[in-house]
Amino acid sequence: MALIVQKFGGTSVGTPERIKAVAERIKRHVDKGDQIVVVVSAMSGETSRLLTLSQSITAQPDARELDVLLSTGEQVTIALLSMALHDLSLGARSYTGGQVKLLTDSVFSKARIKQIDKKAILADLTNDQVVVIAGFQGVDGSGNITTLGRGGSDTTAVAIAAAINADECQIYTDVDGVYTTDPRVVSCAQRLDRITFEEMLEMASLGSKVLQIRAVEFAGKYQVPLRVLSSFKEGPGTLISIDENADMEAALVSGIAFNRDEARIIVRGVPDMPGVAYKVIGPVSDANIEVDVIVQNVAADGSTDITFTVHRNELDKAHAIAEKTVKELSAREVAVDGNICKVSLVGVGMRSHAGIASQMFKVLADAGINIELITTSEIKISVVIEEKYMELAVRALHTEFGLDQPESE
Amino acid sequence: MALIVQKFGGTSVGTPERIKAVAERIKRHVDKGDQIVVVVSAMSGETSRLLTLSQSITAQPDARELDVLLSTGEQVTIALLSMALHDLSLGARSYTGGQVKLLTDSVFSKARIKQIDKKAILADLTNDQVVVIAGFQGVDGSGNITTLGRGGSDTTAVAIAAAINADECQIYTDVDGVYTTDPRVVSCAQRLDRITFEEMLEMASLGSKVLQIRAVEFAGKYQVPLRVLSSFKEGPGTLISIDENADMEAALVSGIAFNRDEARIIVRGVPDMPGVAYKVIGPVSDANIEVDVIVQNVAADGSTDITFTVHRNELDKAHAIAEKTVKELSAREVAVDGNICKVSLVGVGMRSHAGIASQMFKVLADAGINIELITTSEIKISVVIEEKYMELAVRALHTEFGLDQPESE
Numbered sequence: 001m002a003l004i005v006q007k008f009g010g011t012s013v014g015t016p017e018r019i020k021a022v023a024e025r026i027k028r029h030v031d032k033g034d035q036i037v038v039v040v041s042a043m044s045g046e047t048s049r050l051l052t053l054s055q056s057i058t059a060q061p062d063a064r065e066l067d068v069l070l071s072t073g074e075q076v077t078i079a080l081l082s083m084a085l086h087d088l089s090l091g092a093r094s095y096t097g098g099q100v101k102l103l104t105d106s107v108f109s110k111a112r113i114k115q116i117d118k119k120a121i122l123a124d125l126t127n128d129q130v131v132v133i134a135g136f137q138g139v140d141g142s143g144n145i146t147t148l149g150r151g152g153s154d155t156t157a158v159a160i161a162a163a164i165n166a167d168e169c170q171i172y173t174d175v176d177g178v179y180t181t182d183p184r185v186v187s188c189a190q191r192l193d194r195i196t197f198e199e200m201l202e203m204a205s206l207g208s209k210v211l212q213i214r215a216v217e218f219a220g221k222y223q224v225p226l227r228v229l230s231s232f233k234e235g236p237g238t239l240i241s242i243d244e245n246a247d248m249e250a251a252l253v254s255g256i257a258f259n260r261d262e263a264r265i266i267v268r269g270v271p272d273m274p275g276v277a278y279k280v281i282g283p284v285s286d287a288n289i290e291v292d293v294i295v296q297n298v299a300a301d302g303s304t305d306i307t308f309t310v311h312r313n314e315l316d317k318a319h320a321i322a323e324k325t326v327k328e329l330s331a332r333e334v335a336v337d338g339n340i341c342k343v344s345l346v347g348v349g350m351r352s353h354a355g356i357a358s359q360m361f362k363v364l365a366d367a368g369i370n371i372e373l374i375t376t377s378e379i380k381i382s383v384v385i386e387e388k389y390m391e392l393a394v395r396a397l398h399t400e401f402g403l404d405q406p407e408s409e
Numbered sequence: 410m411a412l413i414v415q416k417f418g419g420t421s422v423g424t425p426e427r428i429k430a431v432a433e434r435i436k437r438h439v440d441k442g443d444q445i446v447v448v449v450s451a452m453s454g455e456t457s458r459l460l461t462l463s464q465s466i467t468a469q470p471d472a473r474e475l476d477v478l479l480s481t482g483e484q485v486t487i488a489l490l491s492m493a494l495h496d497l498s499l500g501a502r503s504y505t506g507g508q509v510k511l512l513t514d515s516v517f518s519k520a521r522i523k524q525i526d527k528k529a530i531l532a533d534l535t536n537d538q539v540v541v542i543a544g545f546q547g548v549d550g551s552g553n554i555t556t557l558g559r560g561g562s563d564t565t566a567v568a569i570a571a572a573i574n575a576d577e578c579q580i581y582t583d584v585d586g587v588y589t590t591d592p593r594v595v596s597c598a599q600r601l602d603r604i605t606f607e608e609m610l611e612m613a614s615l616g617s618k619v620l621q622i623r624a625v626e627f628a629g630k631y632q633v634p635l636r637v638l639s640s641f642k643e644g645p646g647t648l649i650s651i652d653e654n655a656d657m658e659a660a661l662v663s664g665i666a667f668n669r670d671e672a673r674i675i676v677r678g679v680p681d682m683p684g685v686a687y688k689v690i691g692p693v694s695d696a697n698i699e700v701d702v703i704v705q706n707v708a709a710d711g712s713t714d715i716t717f718t719v720h721r722n723e724l725d726k727a728h729a730i731a732e733k734t735v736k737e738l739s740a741r742e743v744a745v746d747g748n749i750c751k752v753s754l755v756g757v758g759m760r761s762h763a764g765i766a767s768q769m770f771k772v773l774a775d776a777g778i779n780i781e782l783i784t785t786s787e788i789k790i791s792v793v794i795e796e797k798y799m800e801l802a803v804r805a806l807h808t809e810f811g812l813d814q815p816e817s818e
Contacts, residue, residue, distance in 0.1 A: 069488035081479035
């Protein structure tokens with residue numbers, strides 16, 4: 001018997017038939033003796049339908065009222081799923097964010113969770129009820145409805161799992177786990193049985209968009225074991241947890257993440273003095289452009305080059321800002337490249353093993369791929385290369401670091 | 410300057426364009442200096458869409474969860490209308506039933522209002538906000554979402570008007586007021602400027618379905634002046650209020666109501682002793698069949714005839730019950746007629762004027778219409794006649810009692 005929080009996203013509850021299938025899946029857990037809290041998203045398509053409605057009223061909907069509108073999406077799902085559970089003769093009770101007293105700050109459309117009242121949830125579980133909770137929503141201290149922003153339902157699930165001290169928080173999605181890399185790029189990519197929170201954070205932020213980064217951070221902070229599973233087929237999925245397992249040491253590299261759509265900007269010949277990095281990057285951030293990699297090198301002449309990458313869509317905007325900065329700082333020039341990508345090795349095992357970086361660079365050199373930028377962290381090594389070499393690099397690294405699936409006999 | 414509660418039904422808020430038109434109408438009141446609380450229904454079609462969803466989950470949805478589901482309909486409308494008001498530069502705040510603390514009992518799908526917390530509403534009004542409240546819904550003492558059942562939004566509006574002591578509760582609908590009778594039957598029917606609560610109750614229950622009877626009862630009990638108006642064209646509508654106006658004495662008859670689809674059952678030769686009416690009617694009510702008219706006459710032989718009417722759809726069911734009762738009571742026989750209708754004169758003025766009844770019977774006799782049943786109350790006289798004579802009877806009475814619209818010059 002275990003206490004489990006299960007989260008089903010929009011695709012998993014996209015039709016009445018799928019909602020009934022979710023109910024069946026929950027019943028199998030209940031029949032095993034598990035206590036289940038379910039967190040659901042709006043049915044797929046519902047949020048866009050509501051946004052279209054609001055857009056036909058006004059181009060700039062009031063933030064408070066938009067949250068009132070959008071929160072109906074999950075409310076529909078909790079009612080329908082509870083009905084489906086009743087239809088299978090299970091006890092079930094639905095809760096909106098307000099009813100479960102999921103308290104947030106008052107930042108509409110991207111509220112942050114402050115507190116959850118677990119009393120009602122625990123009382124229902126004791127009474128053999130499946131508790132069905134609307135994801136993505138809460139209330140602020142004055143009772144205003146708030147929403148948590150992108151990926152909010154994952155965060156709701158983790159927060160509730162932390163509050164009730166659940167044994168596991170299971171995130172059902174349309175993939176069956178976290179892979180060593182994108183199977184569309186490397187067909188022999190393997191599903192990972194386990195991965196650490198830190199590794200998952202690096203994977204998520206680098207493009208393996210299985211879980212929202214915020215939910216992973218939250219789970220890591222409260223040490224809630226998180227499992228990614230498929231809604232549509234049975235399987236163990238991938239368990240994301242703290243690094244407590246000795247056999248995880250065996251794997252040096254857990255996965256290979258990559259990110260297309262990056263663009264690189266180099267500001268060359270910046271006078272090397274305190275504060276220049278801020279003067280270059282500050283105006284870009286102020287324009288709400290997300291900056292990814294940042295690298296600074298000091299040149300022999302005492303000047304410095306500052307290189308950073310942004311999303312390709314924002315290259316022109318960032319370029320214009322950088323040109324202004326060059327004039328203000330009397331730097332030499334700006335050079336941009338819109339055809340780059342980033343490839344990263346991720347693995348907790350790297351921490352205690354030297355030589356991974358040089359092994360990586362050798363593989364790329366053997367494949368004739370020029371490295372334009374390198375950044376490293378404790379559990380990640382990223383290189384920026386020409387975009388056209390991306391697949392080649394990912395495949396070569398996947399093989400080199402022993403991630404290819406063994407041939408089936 | 411007045412404090413007004415305005416209620417807009419599903420048709421009035423059926424599309425984004427109509428919601429914007431409602432916002433414009435509210436703005437005109439605000440510009441005049443009125444304080445406005447708005448109560449809205451779900452957009453027309455939305456409730457059926459939600460019911461269809463629940464039906465595709467289960468034929469017998471759980472009552473608590475059905476209310477969670479259906480209450481999203483009004484929540485969508487309050488958000489959209491508030492956005493539209495903001496777009497006209499008006500302050501506006503939306504409230505669900507739970508947020509406005511509209512406390513009900515726990516009878517899901519037909520909850521009764523117990524209490525309303527007016528604090529937030531009055532505070533918002535003081536801050537020049539239009540308060541936008543979801544009709545039809547509330548919460549019980551444990552925070553469960555409830556709905557008020559049919560016509561619930563009208564009831565919400567009246568209850569809020571009573572709680573905040575509003576000057577008037579305006580119900581916007583697709584007709585421009587209450588008429589002397591149905592204009593589809595009598596083309597020269599007139600819109601009434603005023604009518605009393607009692608008259609409106611008699612009109613409503615007899616088939617002039619402009620307002621839900623429950624809302625009228627509520628308004629009468631708390632003496633909330635109620636006005637029926639058109640959402641689509643300007644006009645004074647009909648004011649429903651207490652009978653305080655001297656010039657109302659002038660009108661003997663305010664309107665003529667009628668009801669098709671009735672069926673009559675006569676149980677003849679019932680031994681005349683205490684309790685027989687209950688023995689005849691009780692089993693019919695127990696079968697959840699609504700009984701309308703009940704008449705009992707004592708015959709010369711000491712036995713009695715008990716006659717009652719039911720909706721035509723329920724005739725067979727009621728007939729079978731009556732046959733059983735006849736055996737049990739050793740009564741003589743049952744006679745049924747499925748082709749009758751009821752026509753009623755309604756008017757507070759009748760109270761102080763004798764002779765209205767006989768005038769009514771003479772008109773019908775002159776038209777060659779046979780009366781099968783008569784019942785009377787203080788402000789109403791109803792006759793049951795053959796259905797085919799209904800239009801003829803209504804038109805003749807409408808003319809006789811001076812209700813025809815004056816010819817326009």
